[in-house]
Amino acid sequence: MTRMKKxxxxxxxxxxxxxNLTPDLLSPLNPPLGPGGKPITPEMLAPVFPMNLIExxxxxxxxxxxxxxxxxxxxxxxxxxxxxxxxxxxALGTPAKIYYKNESVSPAGSHKPNTAIAQAxxxxxxxxxxxxxxxxxGQWGTALSYAGALLGLEVKxxxxxxxxxxxxxxxxxxxxxxxxCVASPSTETQAGRNILEKYPDTPGSLGIAxxxxxxxxxxDPTGQTRYSLGSVLNHVMLHQTIIGLEAKKQxxxxxxxxxDIVIGCCGGGSNFAGLAFPFIYDKVNGxxxxxxxxxxxxCPTLTKAPFIYDHGDVAEMTPLLPMYSLGHNFxxxxxxxxxxxxxxxxxxxxxxxxxxxxxAQAIHQxxxxxxxxxxxxxxxxxxxxxxxxxxxxxxxxxxxxKEEGKEKVILFNFSGHGLMDLVGYDxxxxxxxxxxxxxESEIASNLEKLKGYPLPK
Ligand SMILES: *Cc1c(COP(=O)(O)O)cnc(C)c1O
Numbered sequence: 365m366t367r368m369k370k371x372x373x374x375x376x377x378x379x380x381x382x383x384n385l386t387p388d389l390l391s392p393l394n395p396p397l398g399p400g401g402k403p404i405t406p407e408m409l410a411p412v413f414p415m416n417l418i419e420x421x422x423x424x425x426x427x428x429x430x431x432x433x434x435x436x437x438x439x440x441x442x443x444x445x446x447x448x449x450x451x452x453x454x455a456l457g458t459p460a461k462i463y464y465k466n467e468s469v470s471p472a473g474s475h476k477p478n479t480a481i482a483q484a485x486x487x488x489x490x491x492x493x494x495x496x497x498x499x500x501x502g503q504w505g506t507a508l509s510y511a512g513a514l515l516g517l518e519v520k521x522x523x524x525x526x527x528x529x530x531x532x533x534x535x536x537x538x539x540x541x542x543x544x545c546v547a548s549p550s551t552e553t554q555a556g557r558n559i560l561e562k563y564p565d566t567p568g569s570l571g572i573a574x575x576x577x578x579x580x581x582x583x584d585p586t587g588q589t590r591y592s593l594g595s596v597l598n599h600v601m602l603h604q605t606i607i608g609l610e611a612k613k614q615x616x617x618x619x620x621x622x623x624d625i626v627i628g629c630c631g632g633g634s635n636f637a638g639l640a641f642p643f644i645y646d647k648v649n650g651x652x653x654x655x656x657x658x659x660x661x662x663c664p665t666l667t668k669a670p671f672i673y674d675h676g677d678v679a680e681m682t683p684l685l686p687m688y689s690l691g692h693n694f695x696x697x698x699x700x701x702x703x704x705x706x707x708x709x710x711x712x713x714x715x716x717x718x719x720x721x722x723x724a725q726a727i728h729q730x731x732x733x734x735x736x737x738x739x740x741x742x743x744x745x746x747x748x749x750x751x752x753x754x755x756x757x758x759x760x761x762x763x764x765x766k767e768e769g770k771e772k773v774i775l776f777n778f779s780g781h782g783l784m785d786l787v788g789y790d791x792x793x794x795x796x797x798x799x800x801x802x803x804e805s806e807i808a809s810n811l812e813k814l815k816g817y818p819l820p821k
Pocket of ligand 1: 504632
């Protein structure tokens, strides 16, 4: 009999609700704080986000219905396959059963369209015509451009200058879907013009691009533009939980009541939350599941940073968020997993770590690329550099299971493919990559600047 490699659900089995972790946290979420240290109100966010998404952002409801129109778009690639990594298991000689949720099958090649489609739909419902956003390596810009095409919204992406010049293919994907992609800093905003006047040759930064995207949204005189963020916020985590909810149904199909270990890589936290939160729900209700967030040693937010209030961006435009943070002035080393270089972490993921509902692992990029190559040569799919962190962590756990002689079930999120990131693989294969551990002293000096900020409870 042919072995069952892919566990599939049909369209009618796709989840009809998203799961919100907020009401199940052991201690209540600290609120975001505005200027003066006071909790921000929904009205204060209204120029930036549509009210229906702000309602989701602050919702205490455990289950939130996925509108049928959104489900009718998600079926362009969902439900995504759950895959048994037989070839990887054989290469490792492990008794563990390794499963991965393959989010690379989306049109943009990652999990990001799960929230891009939902956000575009809610904006459209609210009468919004145009979305702005920033993008570093380009994954979020491509996902939002795809969503804009499907929902008939104009999408404007401010792409960090250095990536705009070095990564033309992501920009071309955005343009193919009708997204407008400009290099940031641009001459289209006051923030951009100010920077260009002082530093005409600047490579740009995510902080500058965020400032430009927010300014472009709030200064539209028609009031029909809003800003969109691809990770970190509560509503983004919510939209991604469809990943874990599908995975549960798929495991049940092969008779697995619960995995022993659940793993995701962590940048802003959204793909991790998407897979893990529905299993954390079981954990809160008594199930014995180890949940691991994997991150780079060079950006050790979960493993080395303190739990504090910090801005989400370098320009200090965002409210203060309760999260593990390396300091908003953190300058990341140029490692190849661009999506994992964020200084902070989603407040919901931060709260889960604080509550002991998950643990974290830091991994060097050479171990990750080695894992990525082994995965490519066994399972066939070339992973995104971000995704290789989850693979490396799964391999560590599979080796541990071998030493212990235990037949554990390991589940990880395959957040995206690496077909646009082959330059990173080239650098690794030609010996040009080095490992970098972010020093404690640097974290301490970044955090100096945050003295006097309020502290979360
Ligand atoms: C953006 C991205 C990430 C990191 O973002 P999260 O919000 O932490 O999920 C990870 N993997 C891939 C493929 C990405 O595109």
